Amino acid sequence: MVGKSRHNVRRRAVSATDPDGRGAAPWTMGAVDESLVLGIETSCDETGVGIVRGHTLLADAVASSVDEHARFGGVVPEVASRAHLEAMVPTIERACETAGIALSDVDALAVTCGPGLAGALMVGVAAAKALAIGLGKPLYGVNHLAAHVAVDQLEHGALPEPCLAMLVSGGHSSLLRVTDVTTGVDPLGATIDDAAGEAFDKVARLLGLPFPGGPHIDRAAREGDGLAIDFPRGLSGRRDLERHRFDFSFSGLKTAVARWVEARERSGEPVPVADVAASFQEAVCDVLTRKAVDAAASEGIEDILIGGGVAANSRLRVLAEERAAARGIRVRVPRPGLCTDNGAMVAALGAEMVARGRRPSALDLPADSSLPVTEVLV
Ligand code: KG4
Numbered sequence: 001m002v003g004k005s006r007h008n009v010r011r012r013a014v015s016a017t018d019p020d021g022r023g024a025a026p027w028t029m030g031a032v033d034e035s036l037v038l039g040i041e042t043s044c045d046e047t048g049v050g051i052v053r054g055h056t057l058l059a060d061a062v063a064s065s066v067d068e069h070a071r072f073g074g075v076v077p078e079v080a081s082r083a084h085l086e087a088m089v090p091t092i093e094r095a096c097e098t099a100g101i102a103l104s105d106v107d108a109l110a111v112t113c114g115p116g117l118a119g120a121l122m123v124g125v126a127a128a129k130a131l132a133i134g135l136g137k138p139l140y141g142v143n144h145l146a147a148h149v150a151v152d153q154l155e156h157g158a159l160p161e162p163c164l165a166m167l168v169s170g171g172h173s174s175l176l177r178v179t180d181v182t183t184g185v186d187p188l189g190a191t192i193d194d195a196a197g198e199a200f201d202k203v204a205r206l207l208g209l210p211f212p213g214g215p216h217i218d219r220a221a222r223e224g225d226g227l228a229i230d231f232p233r234g235l236s237g238r239r240d241l242e243r244h245r246f247d248f249s250f251s252g253l254k255t256a257v258a259r260w261v262e263a264r265e266r267s268g269e270p271v272p273v274a275d276v277a278a279s280f281q282e283a284v285c286d287v288l289t290r291k292a293v294d295a296a297a298s299e300g301i302e303d304i305l306i307g308g309g310v311a312a313n314s315r316l317r318v319l320a321e322e323r324a325a326a327r328g329i330r331v332r333v334p335r336p337g338l339c340t341d342n343g344a345m346v347a348a349l350g351a352e353m354v355a356r357g358r359r360p361s362a363l364d365l366p367a368d369s370s371l372p373v374t375e376v377l378v
């Protein structure tokens with residue numbers, strides 16, 4: 001049964017011009033395949049199970065263990081792994097119920113196999129393998145970062161190709177040139193220290209705001225003045241731009257905020273949380289949007305896509321729109337619920353793999369905590 005189904009999909013992937021099935025099958029290019037795909041995401045602290053049919057989202061069930069990590073001020077890998085284990089079956093059941101399907105209706109499975117926390121990834125990969133074997137359906141082990149890009153198809157339709165993707169999350173801040181989200185993405189730049197989301201989380205902690213800090217800073221900043229404090233813009237000086245034009249650095253900014261808050265506390269004055277949050281957020285969003293627009297313009301790309309948890313930031317969305325529009329560049333950002341980790345993004349990338357006739361992964365597919373962004377399908 002397993003062999004038969006996998007063989008069917010393999011056959012679909014092979015064409016005269018693409019004998020190994022890794023390239024695009026010409027007859028599927030641009031078409032929206034209507035296969036029913038279930039995607040599983042467990043790279044960090046969200047157990048996500050999404051179900052899509054082509055570009056249509058049918059279910060997006062997420063169980064988060066974030067509350068269990070809050071008192072530690074960051075995600076504890078072992079706690080996350082155990083929470084995935086407990087949440088996996090109920091989350092799959094909830095997704096199927098929402099989509100109004102039986103597991104046996106699923107045509108293909110997709111799972112995040114990296115990058116992420118090793119133990120957490122293993123739970124999702126093991127679950128996906130079990131389903132693939134039990135149901136006799138093909139399995140696609142995919143890259144978490146590419147899934148953050150692919151998810152936008154569920155909201156705005158087929159991805160523009162090429163597009164410039166800016167992925168900003170708790171673990172990554174990268175600028176990528178995406179010509180085909182199923183075959184490869186070219187990294188143009190990345191953070192050299194903290195990720196953007198990590199900076200939000202650390203600064204929130206300094207300000208006494210709960211974990212994860214991004215949404216709290218976003219909210220606090222609405223009451224503050226983004227120009228109140230002139231925090232540093234990392235890797236933006238003339239010298240830095242020569243070597244790190246499309247790279248980011250947020251650790252100096254985080255330290256600058258810490259020093260500023262400490263000085264305030266030492267002098268016995270109250271810390272203006274809203275102004276610090278707004279000014280910090282302005283510094284992050286200023287650098288991110290400036291570099292993203294610069295990268296798109298220099299690559300001759302007319303579409304920027306923003307993904308990852310920090311893409312939910314309200315100021316980032318407004319500033320990106322403004323700056324891109326001034327250069328004739330369009331911006332696409334999925335709605336906030338699709339920006340943070342979820343299973344729908346994995347299902348979306350899986351559906352694209354099916355639509356483009358890519359060959360499924362082998363069933364001994366490993367979880368790879370440091371999977372490079374250039375490796376979209378394992
Ligand atoms: O993509 P994601 O859910 O998980 C990772 O792959 O890391 O991103 C989580 C990150 C956290 O650092 C969180 O603070 C940040 O996204 N985040 C935000 C906002 N919502 C979530 N950062 C800034 N503004 C937000 N509104």
Ligand code: ZN
Nearest residue numbers: 169308309341
């Ligand atoms: Zn993520």
